[in-house]
Amino acid sequence: AGGIVYSAAATKSGVAALALRSGSHGQEFVLERWTGPAHRPRPADALAPVNSIAGIFMSADGRFVAGVPSTPSRRQTTLRIWSAATGRLLRSVPRFPEPTGGEPVFSPDDSLIAMALIPSAPSGPPAGGPGAQPPAFLQPVGFFDLRTGKTKTLGSTICGAGWRGYSFSGNEKLLATGDFCGRVEVWNIATGHRVGRPFTIGGELAGIAFAPDGRRIAVAGWNGVVTIADAHTGRVVAQLTGDTSGVHNVAYSPDGRYLTSVSLDHTARIYDARTLRLLRVWEDPDPLDNVGFSPDSRQLYTEDTANVVRVWD
Numbered sequence: 001a002g003g004i005v006y007s008a009a010a011t012k013s014g015v016a017a018l019a020l021r022s023g024s025h026g027q028e029f030v031l032e033r034w035t036g037p038a039h040r041p042r043p044a045d046a047l048a049p050v051n052s053i054a055g056i057f058m059s060a061d062g063r064f065v066a067g068v069p070s071t072p073s074r075r076q077t078t079l080r081i082w083s084a085a086t087g088r089l090l091r092s093v094p095r096f097p098e099p100t101g102g103e104p105v106f107s108p109d110d111s112l113i114a115m116a117l118i119p120s121a122p123s124g125p126p127a128g129g130p131g132a133q134p135p136a137f138l139q140p141v142g143f144f145d146l147r148t149g150k151t152k153t154l155g156s157t158i159c160g161a162g163w164r165g166y167s168f169s170g171n172e173k174l175l176a177t178g179d180f181c182g183r184v185e186v187w188n189i190a191t192g193h194r195v196g197r198p199f200t201i202g203g204e205l206a207g208i209a210f211a212p213d214g215r216r217i218a219v220a221g222w223n224g225v226v227t228i229a230d231a232h233t234g235r236v237v238a239q240l241t242g243d244t245s246g247v248h249n250v251a252y253s254p255d256g257r258y259l260t261s262v263s264l265d266h267t268a269r270i271y272d273a274r275t276l277r278l279l280r281v282w283e284d285p286d287p288l289d290n291v292g293f294s295p296d297s298r299q300l301y302t303e304d305t306a307n308v309v310r311v312w313d
Contacts, residue, residue: 001032002044005307007103009062009084010294014039015301015309016062016084018047025049029056031065031087039311045087048080055099055115058084059106060292066106066113068099075118079144096144097151101162101180107172112189113144114175116163117153139163141177143189154187155194165207169214174231176217178205184219186231196234201227207249211273212256222246226261228276238276242269249290253297260300262288268302268312282312 003021006029014035021030027050033042047067048056054070054077065082079096082089101116119139139162142153154177157163161180168175174195178184182205186195203223210217216237219227226240226247245265252259252273259273264287270280286304293300300312 001307001309003030003307005289005303005309006056007058008290008292008301008303008309009058009060010292010299010301011062011084012295013085015311016058016065017303017309018056018058018065019044019307020050023049026051029053029067031082031084033084034309045082047082047087055103057103057105059110060108061106061110061295064090064106064110066104068096068104071098079113093146093149095149101139101141102164102166105166105168107143107168108170109172111146112168112172113146114142114166114168114177115144116141117151119156139179141166143175152192154192155185157181157183159183161204164205165219167208167210167217169210169231170212171214174210174214176208176210176231178208178219180204182221184208184217184229184234186217186234196230196232199227199229199234199236201225206247209250209252209259211252211259212254216273218250218252218259218261220247220250220261224263224265226250226259240269240271240276242278242281243267245287248288251291251293253293254295255297257297258293260291260293262291262302264288268300270300284310 001019003019006018008017017032029047030044055068071077079093081091099115104115117140119137138156140153140156157179159179159181164180165178175187182201185198203221207220224243228238243263259271268282286306290303
C-alpha cells in the first residue's frame, strides 16, 4: 500500500484501503484501490493531512471513507465523507461530535456511526475526605444518526483506556460495544436500553464482530482468546484458544458460514461459525492486523503489519 494501512474493505469491484503515507505536504491519509479479478492498482487519492484529522475510518461495505477533523475545543467538528470508488467528497456533516478511543464504525446501511465520545470532567470534590481518590472519568459511548444529525448516548465506562470495539447487528437493531478492559455490552438501538447482561472476556479487548443472524458475538482479545457469546443474554458460549499471541480482529462471513480470527502469531484461523470447529489455518510472513470477507463469502482479505493486503480463496 505504500504506507501504513489503517483499514481495508472488500467491495464488488475489488479492494479499497485507507493508508497513511508521505505526500507533497507531509504525512497524509490516502485512499488506495485494487480493482478487477487481477486486483490491479489504481492511482491513490489524497484525502487529508494527518495533523488535521482526529479520526478516519471506512465503512464495512467499502463504499465510504469518513474523516473527522480535529478542533481546539474537542467537542464538535465537521464530518467529511468521501466515495471510496472515486475519492470524491460526497458530504460534509456539521456539528459532529469529535470521537475518542477506537475508530468509529458505520452501521450496515451506512446511516449510523458508533463511537466513543469525549468524556466530561468529573464534578464535585472527592468523597471520603482528605486523601480520597478523585472521581473517575466516565467515558460515554453511543452513535450519531446521519439522517437526523443527532447523537444518542447509550452508556459509559470507567476503563481508563476507554472504548475499543463496536459492531452493529445485520438488521441494525443491536449495537455491541466493548472497552479495552474487556467488558462487552449489547444495546437496543431504538430504545437505548441494554440487552441481556454485560460480560467480560478475561483480557484486553481488540475487536468485536456480530454474526450475520444477530444471535452471537465474537470478541478478539489481546490474551490470544476469541470469546463467543449469546448476543441476547450475554452468556459466554465458548472460548477459542488456538492462537498463540494476541488476536487483533475477528470477522464473520456475510453468509454466516465462517468465523475467522487474525493474530500477532502470523496466522488467520477459519472456523465453522455454527460448530466452532477449526477448518483451516493460513500463515502470513508478518503479524496480522485486520481481516474481512468478500461480499460473496468466497474470498478472505487479510492485512498485515508490513502493510500488505492478501486475498485468499
